[in-house]
Amino acid sequence: MSEIAQIPGELKVSKLAEHIIGSEIIKLAGEVNEKIKQGEKIYNLTIGDFNPKQFPIPAELKQYIVDEYFADQTNYPAADGMLELRNAVSKLLKERGGLEYKNDEILIAGGARPVIYAIFRTLVDPGDTVIFAVPSWNNNHYTYLNDAKPVIIQATPENNFMPLAKDIKPHIQNASLLALCSPQNPTGTVFSKEALEEICDMVLEENIRRGKDQKPLYVMYDQIYWALTHGNTKHYDPVSLRPDMRNYTIYVDGISKSLAATGVRVGWSMGPKRIIDKMKAVLTHVGAWAPKAEQLASAKYLNDLKLYDAFIVEQKKRISDRLEGFYKGFSELEKEGYGVHAIAPQAAIYLTIQFNLNGKKTAEGKTLENTADITRYILDEAKIAVVPFYAFGADKDSSWYRLSVGTCSLSDVSDAIASLRAALKKLS
Numbered sequence: 001m002s003e004i005a006q007i008p009g010e011l012k013v014s015k016l017a018e019h020i021i022g023s024e025i026i027k028l029a030g031e032v033n034e035k036i037k038q039g040e041k042i043y044n045l046t047i048g049d050f051n052p053k054q055f056p057i058p059a060e061l062k063q064y065i066v067d068e069y070f071a072d073q074t075n076y077p078a079a080d081g082m083l084e085l086r087n088a089v090s091k092l093l094k095e096r097g098g099l100e101y102k103n104d105e106i107l108i109a110g111g112a113r114p115v116i117y118a119i120f121r122t123l124v125d126p127g128d129t130v131i132f133a134v135p136s137w138n139n140n141h142y143t144y145l146n147d148a149k150p151v152i153i154q155a156t157p158e159n160n161f162m163p164l165a166k167d168i169k170p171h172i173q174n175a176s177l178l179a180l181c182s183p184q185n186p187t188g189t190v191f192s193k194e195a196l197e198e199i200c201d202m203v204l205e206e207n208i209r210r211g212k213d214q215k216p217l218y219v220m221y222d223q224i225y226w227a228l229t230h231g232n233t234k235h236y237d238p239v240s241l242r243p244d245m246r247n248y249t250i251y252v253d254g255i256s257k258s259l260a261a262t263g264v265r266v267g268w269s270m271g272p273k274r275i276i277d278k279m280k281a282v283l284t285h286v287g288a289w290a291p292k293a294e295q296l297a298s299a300k301y302l303n304d305l306k307l308y309d310a311f312i313v314e315q316k317k318r319i320s321d322r323l324e325g326f327y328k329g330f331s332e333l334e335k336e337g338y339g340v341h342a343i344a345p346q347a348a349i350y351l352t353i354q355f356n357l358n359g360k361k362t363a364e365g366k367t368l369e370n371t372a373d374i375t376r377y378i379l380d381e382a383k384i385a386v387v388p389f390y391a392f393g394a395d396k397d398s399s400w401y402r403l404s405v406g407t408c409s410l411s412d413v414s415d416a417i418a419s420l421r422a423a424l425k426k427l428s
Contacts, residue, residue, distance in 0.1 A: 048186075073296055087103050108267070159195075197241050326417070
């Protein structure tokens with residue numbers, strides 16, 4: 001047997017791969033899962049996903065998927081998505097979202113991530129400027145993957161962590177893309193009508209200034225959670241508020257969150273046909289299609305809007321019960337004098353919470369000096385895992401966190417609050 005040549009040092013990779021940053025959420029989830037493997041009871045409120053035992057996909061959708069596989073729908077789908085599904089999405093958008101997009105203005109992909117990737121690759125050249133607020137999900141990574149320049153807007157709790165036009169305006173003259181999300185991940189909050197109108201007016205004014213010879217300022221509008229608003233919250237989108245935004249807005253959407261179907265991998269984008277066509281061309285070289293059987297099954301399900309409506313009503317109730325339970329629990333703890341706070345839930349599956357525990361001492365005499373210490377204490381002592389906002393691009397010393405309810409039972413809510421109360425009592 002010949003000896004294997006020993007290569008000194010680390011194997012070289014591309015500059016992009018060398019410097020890409022892994023997901024902080026996945027890193028934290030690994031630590032949580034290790035504790036669970038060791039037999040600890042952990043309230044895992046980190047992942048923007050659903051426990052299928054608590055939040056199953058619609059039974060009809062499940063059966064349709066099975067039926068399509070038994071009908072041997074296992075070959076390649078159409079590059080832009082099956083026509084049946086694009087027609088069903090067009091109908092859903094018109095009748096439930098108030099948006100009119102024809103089937104050739106809609107692109108189907110394997111969830112929202114390929115859609116976002118295609119938007120960036122289609123609209124952003126190396127060196128271009130991308131504007132996004134933090135905390136927000138993965139805009140920093142997609143900007144990096146495109147060798148673009150990030151302009152980061154620090155959103156504030158005073159505006160429920162949603163960016164304002166006045167904060168964006170100083171940076172728009174050299175920008176190619178403005179990345180917006182509402183309902184927002186990680187905050188579970190939404191744009192007000194007035195705030196989004198101001199942003200739209202700003203974008204339209206900038207594009208008039210640029211004229212026909214410059215690339216426009218485009219808006220990527222991620223509304224993957226739009227069906228999951230709570231209470232009196234209303235969802236707003238750019239084109240509904242300002243029809244002229246139609247030329248500059250590319251949407252991110254799908255069934256991943258509304259139907260608890262994160263693993264089914266059916267997402268879509270809608271926008272100007274020329275851009276959608278170019279995004280399709282990008283994705284044909286990536287192969288990020290939603291499986292054909294899932295597409296045809298989703299088309300059948302979405303064509304029955306009464307069935308869809310009934311599921312959404314129940315889905316929203318299950319989510320709202322958990323979010324309101326945690327919000328009430330945090331409000332009670334705050335009234336009791338503990339250093340916690342929560343922003344009232346508006347949408348999605350997230351609650352924005354705060355731990356003002358810097359300088360507190362544990363029973364063992366250790367001082368909680370920073371966010372990492374606090375996160376560790378809440379995990380080790382309260383057995384609660386939540387994601388600090390710095391995982392979404394916010395400052396490392398931010399005291400704010402995302403709490404996700406997609407994997408917890410209703411009984412977990414009161415139990416987790418009791419566990420947190422006990423942990424907070426031990427601090428001095």
